[in-house]
Amino acid sequence: MNSAKSNLVGFDISWDEQDSEFDLQDQTQDNEFKELLESYNTGSEVREGSIVEGLIVGIANDCVQIDIGHKTDGEVPVQEFKNSEGEMVLKIGDKVEVYLDSFEDNDGEMILSRERAEMLRAWDRISVAYENDEIIEGEVIARVKGGLSVDIGVKAFLPGSQVDLRPVKNLDKLINNKFKFKIIKFNKKRGNIVLSRRVLLEQDREKLRTETLDNLKTGAVLKGIVKNITDYGAFIDLGGVDGLLHITDMSWGRINHPTQLFEIGQEIEIKILSYDDTRQRVSLGYKQLQEDPWLKASQKYTVDKKTKGVVVSLTDYGAFLELEDGIEGLIHISEMSWSKRVRHPSKLVSLGDEVDVIVLSIDAESRRISLGMKQMEPNPWELVKEKYQVGDVIRGKIRNITDFGLFIGIEDGIDGLIHISDISWTERVKHPGDNYKKAQEVEAKILQIDTEGEKFSLGIKQLTPDPWEEASKSFPPGTKGQGTITKLTDFGAFVEISPGIEGMIHVSELDVAAIDKPEEVVKKDQVIDFIVLSTDSDERKFSLSRKAHMKGLEGDKLKEYLSTVSDPQTAFADAFTQAKDLGTETASEEKPLEDKEEKKADDKI
Structure with a gap:
């Protein structure tokens, strides 16, 4: 079925198939109604298929006798003359219009209908009202699929979308109530009438809107009805005009949702914050009614x-x-x-x-x-600053052990950190937990107290002299010595030159002959002779040479050789860098991570 449009001026309403679900009768009644309309005679001549005036001449239990001026009287079922309470609405001698269906049926009786006459007359009135865009009144009599059934003299359909300005959740509450409507769809052939109450409400709303717009001024205080509530605010009906009360303008305090203050249908007083006449947008405030x-x-x-x-x-x-x-x-x-x-x-x-x-x-x-x-509370770090000084030796129990160090209890709520690089001068500590246990008491020296940064740094190795200082004095460049190979790598060999102190012989300095790998000429735990090529106290490195010792270099020749291999751009410098990259890093290289790792440790505590 093609969609139809209303002929109401100013309203462009399209109706699809879903709006035509309501029919006045079922399929059989529909066909009968079509036949009735087609046969209906609107002339004044008394003939079959016309409405005629008759006189009630008799009332029986089941029928009413009507005289229409024919040779015989017709009969109409008595039920067609009773109201909803079952009472007769007419009496003998009253005139009434009836529909003449047939002068004689198969039994020779005249067939009349008051209901059909009333329906056809009603249809005429409705047709005129539709053509003239008139308002009609009707009573909601039942809820049907998609809307409501309305009695306007005949049954008409009121779609749910046309009941009110906003969707009505409970349509049943409208039953038995009378309202005014506009006819927005009229199908004479099918006997189908569609009504709208919404178009009348919209017309009223538009009138009210015009009045409201005339009174809208920034700063004005008005009353309105909460129309809708969302997560971000509430829409307020000011009288034909909706304004937005944003959640941020509801209260000076914190609210999580507008429903904490308002509910739909509530009347409230609000203040006009701004009005955009061009876009017709109104911003409202509720908290602005109170002092900031x-x-x-x-x-x-x-x-x-x-x-x-x-x-x-x-x-x-x-x-x-x-x-x-x-x-x-x-x-x-x-x-x-x-x-x-x-x-x-x-x-x-x-x-x-x-x-x-x-x-x-x-x-x-x-x-x-x-x-x-x-x-x-008092600042405990101020107490620490007064009680302890850098260089003091203290004792405390290990409160926590992490990958990067030991936390020692100093005062209630204050711990000192012994970083892994401050545990030993010579031993490469892989994890502090390998050497220490929780609750173990240790002795340490205070290295730093930072009350603003709230850091207390301790060291164990600082309790004894730095062996590297003694070693650098004992093994200056050119010194001959003897040591044990502790480790072989692709680029050379590490040699223990004194307890806990190692030096490195680059692969190019292991033998007078050119070799590819250290294993070709030396092995782990082998005792070898060497000459110290260079020292770096800051980096704690000794560069050694077995080849120089094997050549027996001494005096000026040794000095010349030392100046050549001690050049920072030689393979020795590269080898030390490579050694660092391959995991032979010293604990001091981990120190910059202290702040970050210390935070992680506190998070675990």
């Missing part, structure tokens, strides 16, 4: 003032406290504890907690207040 609490915040929350608030939000960087409606302050994660590295604020506070704080700073213009929690 930040106007007096600077006088109320001065720096160093102690106060309290309720935790209303937690983030990775801190906790927000509501000090009063509309005023919140931030406790940064760094202001929560003197001695603990707090991984997340939830480790110390929870939503809804009441917390005592001190005001650290306030910027009323930016609406920001910085709060401190740890400042409510």
Whole structure:
């Protein structure tokens, strides 16, 4: 079936197949109605298929006798003369219009119908009302598929979308109520009538809208009805005009959803914040009806003032406290504890907690207040600064062991760190846990106290002299010595020249003949003779040569040889760099990671 359009001026309403689900009768009744319309005689001549006037001459239990001026009277079922309460609405002697279906049926009786006459007359009135765009009145009598059935003299269909301006959830509540309608679809052949109440409401709304627009002014205070609620705000019906009350303009305080303050259908007083006449957009405010609490915040929350608030939000960087409606302050994660590295604020506070704080700073213009929690307690780092000095030797128990060092308990809530590079001068410690256990008591020297950075650095190796200093004095360049090979690599051999001190012989310095691999001329644990080529105290490196010893170089020849191989651009420098890259790094190379790794350790504690 092709879609039809309303002939209502100013309304462009298209109706698809789904809007035509409602028919006045079932298929059989539909066909009968078509035949009735086709046979209907609108002339004044009394003949079959016309409406005639008759006189009630008799009323029996089951029928009413009607005299239409024919040689015989016709009979109409008595039910067609009763109202919804079952009472007769006419009496003998009353005139009535009836539809003449047939002068004689197979039994020779005249067939009349009052219902058909009323329906055809009603149809005529409805047709005129449709053509003249008139308003009609009807009563909702039943709920049907897709909408409601309405009695307007005949049954008509009211789609659910045309009941009101907004969708009606409970259509049943409209049954037995009378309303005014516009006919928006009229199909005479099928006897199908579609109504709309919405178009009338829209017309009324447009009139009200015009009046409201005339009164819209920024700063005006009006009343409105909450029409719809979303996550970001509420739409308020001001009277034909909708305005948006954004969630940020509902309260000076924090709200998570508009339903905390409003509900659909509620009447509220609001303030016009702005009105765009071109786009006809209205922005509304509810909190603006009250004084902004930040106007007096600077006088109320001065720096160093102690106060309290309720935790209303937690983030990775801190906790927000509501000090009063509309005023919140931030406790940064760094202001929560003197001695603990707090991984997340939830480790110390929870939503809804009441917390005592001190005001650290306030910027009323930016609406920001910085709060401190740890400042409510004495700073333990000030005590540490007074009690301990760099160079002091202390004893303490190991509180935690990590990949990068040992944490030693100093004071309540304060630990000192012995970095892995400060455990031994000579031993390459792969993991501190290999040599130490939790709760073990150790002795260490204080290397650094940083109260601002809240760091306390300790060292075990600093308890004894640095053996590298003694070794560098004992093995200057040109010194002959003897040592044991501890390790072979592709680029050379490492030799222990004194307890815990190693030097390296590059593969090019292992033999007078050219070789590809150290294994061709030496082996691990072999004792060899060497000459020291160069030393680097800062890098803690000794460059050695077996070849120079094998050549028996001495005096000027040895000096000339040393100057050649000690050039930074030679293969020796490259070999030391390669040794570092291949995993022979010293503990000092890990030190820059201390801050990052120390934080990880505190997170685990």
